[in-house]
Amino acid sequence: MLYAKNRKLIATAQAVVNYKDKKAEKVITMRKTFVSMIAAAALSAGAVMPAFGTEVTLGRFFGSCQDAGTDVSAAVGEACIIQSIINAFDAENDDFDVTTLPTDWGNYYDQIIASYASGNPPDVHVMHRHRIPEYGQIGALADLTDDLMAHGIDPDDWTESAREAVTWNDRILGVPMDLHANLWHVNMDLMEAAGLVEDGRPILPSSPEEMMEHAEMVREATGQYYLAADFSEFEIGVRMVLAFLWQQDSNIFANGTATINTPEARNALELITGLFDGDYANSRTNYADSQQSFLNGEAAVLVNGTWVVDFYAEQAADEDVELTNYYVADFPTLYDEPATWADSHLWAIPASVQRDDPEVYEGALKLLAFINDHNIDWARTGHAAVRESVLNSDEYAELPHRSEYDNTVNIARDTPASARYGAIQDILNREFQAIWLTGKSIDAALSDAEEDVQSQLDR
Amino acid sequence: MFEQFKTDLRWAGVRQNLVAWVFLLPFVFVYVAFLIYPFCRGVWISLHDWNLLAVTFNPDAKTFIGLDNYLRLFWGTEMTWRAWARPVLQGLCVLAALFCVWRYRTGELRWSTLWQCLMALLLLMFFFGWAPGEGGRWFDRRFWPTVGNTVFFVAMVVPAITLISLLLATALNRETRGAAFLRTLFFLSQVLSVTVVTLIWQMMFSARQGLLANVVREFGGVPLSWLAEPGFAMAAIVIATVWWSIGIAMVLFLAGLQDIPQEMQEAAKLDRANSVQAFWYIILPNLKRTITLVVILQIILHFQVFGQAHLMTQGGPNDQTQVLVRYIYQTAFRDSDLGIASAMAVFLFVIMSVFSAVQFMVSREDEQ
Numbered sequence: 047m048l049y050a051k052n053r054k055l056i057a058t059a060q061a062v063v064n065y066k067d068k069k070a071e072k073v074i075t076m077r078k079t080f081v082s083m084i085a086a087a088a089l090s091a092g093a094v095m096p097a098f099g100t101e102v103t104l105g106r107f108f109g110s111c112q113d114a115g116t117d118v119s120a121a122v123g124e125a126c127i128i129q130s131i132i133n134a135f136d137a138e139n140d141d142f143d144v145t146t147l148p149t150d151w152g153n154y155y156d157q158i159i160a161s162y163a164s165g166n167p168p169d170v171h172v173m174h175r176h177r178i179p180e181y182g183q184i185g186a187l188a189d190l191t192d193d194l195m196a197h198g199i200d201p202d203d204w205t206e207s208a209r210e211a212v213t214w215n216d217r218i219l220g221v222p223m224d225l226h227a228n229l230w231h232v233n234m235d236l237m238e239a240a241g242l243v244e245d246g247r248p249i250l251p252s253s254p255e256e257m258m259e260h261a262e263m264v265r266e267a268t269g270q271y272y273l274a275a276d277f278s279e280f281e282i283g284v285r286m287v288l289a290f291l292w293q294q295d296s297n298i299f300a301n302g303t304a305t306i307n308t309p310e311a312r313n314a315l316e317l318i319t320g321l322f323d324g325d326y327a328n329s330r331t332n333y334a335d336s337q338q339s340f341l342n343g344e345a346a347v348l349v350n351g352t353w354v355v356d357f358y359a360e361q362a363a364d365e366d367v368e369l370t371n372y373y374v375a376d377f378p379t380l381y382d383e384p385a386t387w388a389d390s391h392l393w394a395i396p397a398s399v400q401r402d403d404p405e406v407y408e409g410a411l412k413l414l415a416f417i418n419d420h421n422i423d424w425a426r427t428g429h430a431a432v433r434e435s436v437l438n439s440d441e442y443a444e445l446p447h448r449s450e451y452d453n454t455v456n457i458a459r460d461t462p463a464s465a466r467y468g469a470i471q472d473i474l475n476r477e478f479q480a481i482w483l484t485g486k487s488i489d490a491a492l493s494d495a496e497e498d499v500q501s502q503l504d505r
Numbered sequence: 506m507f508e509q510f511k512t513d514l515r516w517a518g519v520r521q522n523l524v525a526w527v528f529l530l531p532f533v534f535v536y537v538a539f540l541i542y543p544f545c546r547g548v549w550i551s552l553h554d555w556n557l558l559a560v561t562f563n564p565d566a567k568t569f570i571g572l573d574n575y576l577r578l579f580w581g582t583e584m585t586w587r588a589w590a591r592p593v594l595q596g597l598c599v600l601a602a603l604f605c606v607w608r609y610r611t612g613e614l615r616w617s618t619l620w621q622c623l624m625a626l627l628l629l630m631f632f633f634g635w636a637p638g639e640g641g642r643w644f645d646r647r648f649w650p651t652v653g654n655t656v657f658f659v660a661m662v663v664p665a666i667t668l669i670s671l672l673l674a675t676a677l678n679r680e681t682r683g684a685a686f687l688r689t690l691f692f693l694s695q696v697l698s699v700t701v702v703t704l705i706w707q708m709m710f711s712a713r714q715g716l717l718a719n720v721v722r723e724f725g726g727v728p729l730s731w732l733a734e735p736g737f738a739m740a741a742i743v744i745a746t747v748w749w750s751i752g753i754a755m756v757l758f759l760a761g762l763q764d765i766p767q768e769m770q771e772a773a774k775l776d777r778a779n780s781v782q783a784f785w786y787i788i789l790p791n792l793k794r795t796i797t798l799v800v801i802l803q804i805i806l807h808f809q810v811f812g813q814a815h816l817m818t819q820g821g822p823n824d825q826t827q828v829l830v831r832y833i834y835q836t837a838f839r840d841s842d843l844g845i846a847s848a849m850a851v852f853l854f855v856i857m858s859v860f861s862a863v864q865f866m867v868s869r870e871d872e873q
Contacts, residue, residue, distance in 0.1 A: 152819075156838035163561045184562045278733040279819065330730035335713050469840045480823030484735040497642065505842070 099143040102409040104132065105158060105168035107151045118423045123357050127423055135416040142409035155468060162186055167396040169403075170410040173220070175211040175390040180465040182214030188400035188407070191218045197411045199418050207458070208432035211390040220392040221414040223421070224429035226352045227388035227454045228285050230378065234371035236346040240267040247450075250378040254317045257380060261326035264346045272326040274345035278483060279332035283318070284474045285387035286349055289377055290314035292385035292459045298474070299462060302503050306474075306496040307489075315481060315488045317380070322482055329482040343368035349377075352454070355428025359446045374428075374447040376454050388458030390432070393417060430455045466502040473498045544854075551575070551847035558841045567844075574848035578648045583641025591633045598630045618866065625863075647824060647832070648849070652856075654739070655829045658810055659860075661743045662750070663803045667796065670751045674758030675784060688759070695752030699812030706745035707732070707817055732818050738826050742813045750806070754799045761795030762788065797868035801861045808857045829853050 106128065114121060114129035116137045121130040129146065136144045147168055149157055155177065161167040173181070181187050194201055201209060201218060208222040232248045240263040242249045251257035261272035276282040291297060296310035321327040331339060340348035341361055355374055362372035377386035395410045417424075418433070422441055425431040436442050443449070464470060477495040480486040551574055559566040589595060605622040608614040614622075637643055673691055677684045694702070709716050710731035718728030731741040765788065773783045811830040814820055820827035829849060837846035 152816075156834070159558060159838050159841060163557050165561070180558070184559050186558065186562060278730070278822065330712060330733045332733070335711070338713060466840070472835075472839070476821065476824060479821055483733055483822035484825070486823060494646070497646070501645075502840075505840075 099139065099141045100405050100409055102142050102144050102170060102406055102413060103168045104144055104146050104413070105149055105154075105161070105171035106146065107149060107154045107172065109151065118420060121423075122360055122426075124353050124427050127427055131417055131420045131423060132413070135413050138416075139409075139412065142412065144409075144413060162396070165398070167398070169399050169406050170393060170395050170413060172223070172391055172393055175222075175392060176460060176463070176467040178212070178214050178219060178392075179463045180467070181394070182219055183465060185397055187214075187219040188395040188397045189217045189219060190221070190395065190411070193411060194218065194221075197415045199411075199415050203433045203435050205432055205434060205437070205455075207455075208390065212392050220394040221418055222432045223391045223393060223417065223424055224352075224427075224432060225388055225390050225455060225458060226429045227458050228282070228289060228349060228351055228377050228386045229355075229428075229451055229454060230375040231340060231348040231350055231354070231358055232373040232375055233340065233343060233346050233348075233369055234373050236264060236268050236270055236343065237373075238371075240264040240346065242346075248373055248375055250375055251380060252378065254313070254320075254380050257317070257378075258320060258324065258326075261321060261324060265324075265326060268346070270343070271328060271339070271345040273321060273347045273349065274327060274331060274336040274339050275349040276333040276336045277327075277329045277331060278479060281471050281475045282333070282336075282349060283478055283482075284471060286318060287311070287314045287474070287478060288461065289386050289459070290317060290380065293379055293381035293383050295383060297461065298470070299464075299499060299503060304496045304499040304503060306499060307492040311492055312488055313381075315478065315492070319482055319488070341367055341369050352428040352430065352451075355447055356426055372447075374450045376451050376457065379457075384453075384457040385459045386454060386457050387460065388454070389460055391429075464503070466505065469502050470499050473502070547847045547850055550843055551845075551851050553844045555844035555847075556841045557837060557843040560843070570844070574845045575852075577644045577845060578848055578852065581637040581641055581643035581646075583638040584635055585638035585641075586631075586634045587636070588634060590636045594633045595630050598626045598633070602626045621866075647827065650824060651827045651829055651832045652852075654825065654827055655808060655810070656856075658739065658743065658746075658828060659804060659807045661739075662746050662807045662810075663800060665743070665747045666750050666754050666803055667799055669747065670754035670799070671758050671792070671796070673751065674755045674762055675788060677755075678759055678762045688755070691755055692752035694749050697749065699749075700816065702745060702749045703813055703816040706741065706748075710741050710817075733822055735822055735825055738818045738822060742810075742817055742826055745817065746807065746810065746813055750803070754803065757795055757799050757802075758792065761792045765791045793868060797864065801864050804860050804864065805857050808853060808860070 108128050109123075109125035111121075111123070111126035111129045114126050114133055116130060116134040118127065118130045118134055121127040132144055132146060136142070155173075158167065158171060158173070178187075199221060204222060205225075207225060209218075211222050211225075212218050212220040230250065234243060234248060237243050237248045240260070242260055242263060249260070251260050264270060264272040275286065288298070291310055291314055294310040294313065296305070296308055298304065298306050298311075318327075322329045327345075328339075336345075336348060337350065337354070339345050341358070358369070358372055361367045362369050376384075379385075393414050395407065395414075399410060400407050421431050421433045421436045422439065425436065425442060426445060428447075431437050431442060461467070461470070473495055477486075477491040477498075481488055481491045552569060552571060554568045554570050554573075556566060602623055605614060605619055605626075609616070609619040643649065677688050677691070697705075708714065712718050712728045712730040715728070715731075717731070721728045729737060731737045769787055769791070770783060773787050778786065809830050810828050811834065814826045814828045814831050815834070818826040820831055830853070833846045833849045833853070836842045836849065
């Protein structure tokens with residue numbers, strides 16, 4: 047097709063040349079040479095230029111991956127796996143040309159909102175389950191319900207929770223990609239040294255008191271931290287507190303009323319500040335530092351999500367990395383009910399694309415079908431798959447460490463749906479960090495957080 | 506003939522006017538389209554309950570609410586007035602008033618300016634006296650602390666930049682290769698984008714791999730996590746900003762220094778003035794206009810600080826580095842509350858204007 051296009055270019059150029067007056071043959075000869083040169087340049091450039099299909103712009107987070115290529119099976123980590131899937135689709139489909147827009151995790155949703163407001167959103171973009179209410183209630187997203195089957199996407203193959211994740215007012219607004227949750231990533235060597243390994247599995251605490259005992263055992267035996275997490279940047283600390291709240295059958299709000307200033311929240315926060323007070327954890331570490339300290343063997347447990355399982359497994363296999371004996375565990379139950387924070391990544395198409403640009407909509411849907419077909423590859427990151435056919439496959443069961451945290455899908459929780467999810471998470475992150483970074487009292491922080499969350503719910 | 510001359514003259518005037526307008530029009534068009542119109546639109550939006558996403562999909566989703574957004578920012582419930590509600594700020598006002606009176610007594614301030622300053626300070630003291638009483642609360646308890654952080658940031662950064670760049674410019678105002686090299690070196694940081702600057706300083710301040718941490722470890726100390734440490738996070742942002750911004754101020758001072766007649770400096774040398782005296786009595790008085798320019802430019806620039814706080818500390822810990830533009834950005838693009846964000850932006854415009862006007866008044870008074 048590309049060759050045909052270039053031939054057409056040469057033909058057009060020569061037609062222009064032939065049109066010229068024959069008397070000016072000399073000039074024409076020069077022009078012919080010039081046009082041929084341009085055509086030749088275009089032809090040679092064509093070898094490296096992407097195909098001229100309909101452009102489909104794509105917005106995503108997950109970070110950047112240089113030279114992702116098209117070999118999905120060779121990719122490691124979220125960024126490279128998703129980009130290689132996109133590249134593979136691009137290579138297989140000459141009719142469409144997918145352009146991945148530059149975005150950044152910290153400002154992703156701000157960029158997406160701004161792009162919707164300016165009338166120029168990406169033709170297809172990734173988002174979280176928790177954002178569906180915000181976009182769903184104003185009709186920003188395309189209703190895909192009636193178009194999925196025709197494009198080879200079978201919603202009946204999705205798990206119930208995945209279907210719920212993309213459904214708003216009984217209509218399907220997206221294609222789910224995973225369920226991701228907080229896990230305990232464990233350094234088995236440190237746990238072994240502290241006598242916290244049994245039958246090849248780490249012994250995890252079953253009560254707050256036991257967690258402190260284990261922390262002390264690790265400290266005494268190894269001199270290292272018991273637990274590391276990002277307590278000073280993103281919301282990992284908030285997600286830990288939320289899990290402890292749910293485990294006590296409490297939540298941050300219900301039916302439009304904030305319920306944060308509660309004894310359960312105080313318990314959860316005292317548990318975490320107890321770790322800092324005993325020097326069993328460092329409150330000052332951000333995401334990168336906490337991860338690095340785990341890989342360096344400076345913490346027995348790292349609280350982080352499913353998205354890093356394959357990366358840590360790869361790092362553990364590296365001789366230069368201190369972490370060698372890596373294990374993944376479900377978030378432990380310290381109170382009454384098991385629970386861990388979870389969310390879902392999903393892909394959506396703006397309503398304006400469905401309405402105004404059928405060709406692009408077609409391309410975006412084909413891309414989503416392609417991503418849906420590669421659900422097993424995405425699950426390699428460590429995320430839980432959303433398709434029953436993938437979940438029940440041997441290939442999925444054999445993924446590294448998968449069996450170690452297979453109960454996570456059953457204990458996955460999140461806060462109630464709200465269009466103000468982002469702002470509420472920010473409030474909790476600010477107030478909880480104020481407790482362990484600036485010494486604000488738990489009572490004052492909980493009272494301020496409740497007031498601020500209530501004012502968000504009232505808006 | 507005289508009549509003819511008058512007509513010609515008039516036509517010449519008209520033609521001159523026309524030519525002037527032809528030259529001015531492109532600028533006026535750009536100025537109106539990209540400054541005046543957006544500003545007026547911003548004020549208009551600030552008078553509405555305006556959800557960015559909702560209005561995009563339904564233009565009628567906005568409601569005119571008058572000054573409610575401003576009230577929501579500035580006010581609270583059970584507001585009461587007490588004479589010394591904020592002793593530090595009000596104490597500063599009293600000190601400033603005493604300073605003005607002293608300047609008037611030494612003849613450096615005119616009577617009318619003294620009155621203007623005193624009235625303004627009295628008004629400020631009155632405003633500072635308002636706070637939520639018992640059982641009351643601010644409608645937005647983060648707004649005034651954010652304003653305070655921004656003013657504090659400007660109060661740290663602007664004098665530091667002015668002083669450092671003035672000293673650097675004075676030291677490097679000579680025609681040697683070394684000075685030329687150092688001038689280029691000090692200006693280099695200015696050409697970097699805020700993203701690069703914050704990346705560099707995040708690495709510098711990192712408690713794990715940072716330069717400062719390594720130096721501290723060398724001496725057997727425990728490195729600080731500057732960006733997560735209360736009291737240090739703002740200092741970290743100030744240091745990064747000063748490092749980033751001294752270049753342009755230094756170049757302005759160099760230009761100002763080169764305008765000082767050589768004869769004056771030579772005369773001072775003949776009178777056996779040492780370098781400190783020459784700096785104090787020759788250079789500083791001659792640089793007053795440049796200093797005013799630099800200070801006003803820096804005030805306007807640094808009130809709009811955003812990237813450093815957004816990328817280095819995310820406004821933390823506990824909002825200690827939350828600044829106005831970041832709050833505006835979050836309110837508009839994270840929370841979609843465009844009305845309130847616009848009200849904040851209008852307020853930012855007003856305080857930038859006030860600070861610039863005060864600085865302008867002070868410098869004008871000095872010149873007279």
